[in-house]
């Protein structure tokens with residue numbers, strides 16, 4: 001099925017109002033989840049609604065929390081989200097980073113104990129729209145999913161990395177990926193009838209490569225909630241030893257340094273930590289000089305010949321922009337099992353999802 005972004009956002013908003021969130025927070029949850037769907041990252045879109053509802057009911061994430069700045073110097077701030085929604089803490093931290101970098105040229109903002117921050121590229125996009133370069137290291141406390149290079153045991157979260165680079169007079173470069181071979185959400189999507197996983201992105205305890213979501217979730221059926229603690233295997237880190245090393249740095253920078261907590265060991269309360277660096281081009285001398293060199297280099301980059309006939313060399317951020325344009329025009333596609341979970345989430349609040357389809 002397909003549904004227009006506005007209708008889907010309103011449906012998700014109303015589900016979270018029904019669950020006790022203030023309308024502004026519920027709207028943000030809807031808007032950022034649907035924004036992830038619009039970029040094509042369905043793994044971080046509305047498929048998350050049942051899990052967010054469960055976390056809210058269990059007290060794992062708390063509605064209405066105001067992020068607190070607990071350590072503050074002109075070019076550095078440490079924010080504690082106190083397990084409030086990532087859709088509230090994420091924009092708060094990014095706005096603060098933008099304001100501080102504008103005042104000081106550069107700023108480091110550390111965010112700890114945030115609820116799920118969703119698609120991290122969202123925050124890089126927000127900074128780039130304000131004319132800032134940004135770099136984001138992220139981890140997930142209490143989420144052991146990924147085996148380091150050379151291992152079958154889970155030691156990392158999917159620890160994403162993102163960077164944004166504004167381009168004067170053009171679209172920004174947005175690089176944004178999980179340091180796992182696939183994001184957990186992509187395993188979730190595959191388990192619910194979405195895009196199948198590529199070969200060898202998971203690993204069984206005996207070292208055999210796998211592409212079966214059951215390696216991560218254990219046996220499941222239908223719309224049953226997926227639980228990544230039930231699987232015996234792990235997701236592999238991307239990029240062999242190099243990606244595995246970047247994942248380690250995400251755990252250390254976003255988890256250990258911020259005080260948010262690393263992926264393990266032992267049971268921990270689920271939260272995202274994020275260490276972000278914000279930079280204004282002006283802080284490096286002339287913004288015009290940066291713009292000229294960037295433009296020249298990107299033209300040079302784009303002139304690289306495709307390896308395959310009919311192929312295309314894309315800049316990071318281009319695939320998401322194309323998908324967004326298409327989905328804004330045609331609606332957000334949702335597999336039937338995902339739509340079924342949304343209808344179910346609306347029912348206790350007297351919401352009929354079908355009425356949001358316009």
Ligand code: NAD
Pocket residue numbers: 041043044116117118119120121138139140158159160161162174175176177178179180181182183184186272313314315316317318319320
């Ligand atoms: P992915 O593998 O789809 O990679 C996306 C990146 O690669 C983007 O920057 C995209 O522009 C670029 N890209 C894609 N195809 C390209 C091409 N042909 N040429 C050039 N560049 C190309 O991403 P992923 O690892 O599956 O991550 C998905 C999302 O999951 C991300 O948004 C990430 O932030 C999010 N995530 C969040 C958490 C969390 O805890 N909040 C954890 C893990 C992942």
